[in-house]
Amino acid sequence: MKKIAGTRSQKQAKAGDPSSGQDVLSRLRNDIVSSVFEPETRLKFADLTERYDVGIGTLREGLSQLVSEGFVTLEAGKGFKVAPVSAEELIEITEHFISLEKRALRDAIENGDDDWEANIVAVHHRLSLIESLPWEERMTRHSEWVQRHRDFHEALVAACSGRWLFRLRSIMFDQLDRYRFVTKRAPEGLGGRKFEEHSEIMAATLARDADLASELIEKHISDTSERAIRLL
Amino acid sequence: MKKIAGTRSQKQAKAGDPSSGQDVLSRLRNDIVSSVFEPETRLKFADLTERYDVGIGTLREGLSQLVSEGFVTLEAGKGFKVAPVSAEELIEITEHFISLEKRALRDAIENGDDDWEANIVAVHHRLSLIESLPWEERMTRHSEWVQRHRDFHEALVAACSGRWLFRLRSIMFDQLDRYRFVTKRAPEGLGGRKFEEHSEIMAATLARDADLASELIEKHISDTSERAIRLL
DNA sequence: GATATACATATTTTCGAAAATAGAAAGAGT
């Protein structure tokens, strides 16, 4: 799906740059999702070439892909800007994602094989490792949590037979990720609860209980989003 | 004149070269939708630069956008290919599109204002002009029909308040367009019926009868798709 | 003949210079 990382030339990787080593598209998306570039910010090539150490053409390619993904807007002649955020959009995205994720999960539960199950257990374990960490450390490794959380949810629906269902779901998930970031500094109260929720969802899924899994995941998502809406 | 990226240019091509005067992205998508480049075809830059008379960088930008839209695939190091087609995919796309279009239509019917109504009438008229043409001429102007048909359906849901609902619907519509093309040479029997269907859908929509409009549009889409599936 | 290795060709991918464009600043006329 994503572009395979090219062989990085032996140029000295700038130490301290946390996102070096990945391709430009991912690094760019990451920086937008994690609000390194805030909404509405103009993305000038002069800045970006320096930050990512790639040519203008390569950047333009990545940027225009992010336009179709909805993270960036392009006004002809005026360049690229980070897409705006709003509570209304979050509400709408949440709605669509719940609808798609539930269908994808049912689909996956019907079609999943042993490898699918094994992978879910594996990524859930990786996620739980970071979620059971003390609050302080969890915060410093937040981008890692985002990645593992994404992996967990993707693993759940990976066996879904509908390619477009999977695809549309993923578009919405990526958008949600962006909003999810605002809850980074939320009180830790619900952190532990979330850990339980993930386990329950996994259990229902592996038990092939589509109704229960569906119900749990809907609650999981809407709870998380509601929290984000309040913080927006 | 300022052109917003992402909005499809509705300008007609200048005389002579049928696809000159539009941006590369549209021309490329058009050529894929109309099977100028058949599925699985490798898209070599050498050919494309000559055909469209633009540089490699510009092409790459357009191509990578088409990747996110699902019309093109990219294998790192092996270049771009036209995305494959299959009956299964058509079935799935149809399902999603029906679901989204119905929701979008209800939304639009609730929120549409006078301008929305007026535009629907106008675009429907443009469509009917070309649909009431004798079969021979309709075939020669098929790409024009495709455009006007797209405009009609877009006008119906233009007032839809959910931006993402509109967006997801449009992604699916574009995909359907590609499959719709295989029915170009279908027997004319249903051509006239389709004309009626469009009128009925418009009437129900302007009468703000969401249930009826919903029902009609579902039938309209599934009939069209079933016909395409048989021809695939 | 089959397999491996080296070489040659074709194609993609990257990059930065040059052209095109928008936006700001300066100047002229009323």
Next chain:
DNA sequence: ACTCTTTCTATTTTCGAAAATATGTATATC
């Protein structure tokens, strides 16, 4: 002081050359 040019600067957009990569062909070796 105001508006309309003009000029200059900043930024985007385009392009094709050069580097990196994959593919195809010939030659050698077993």
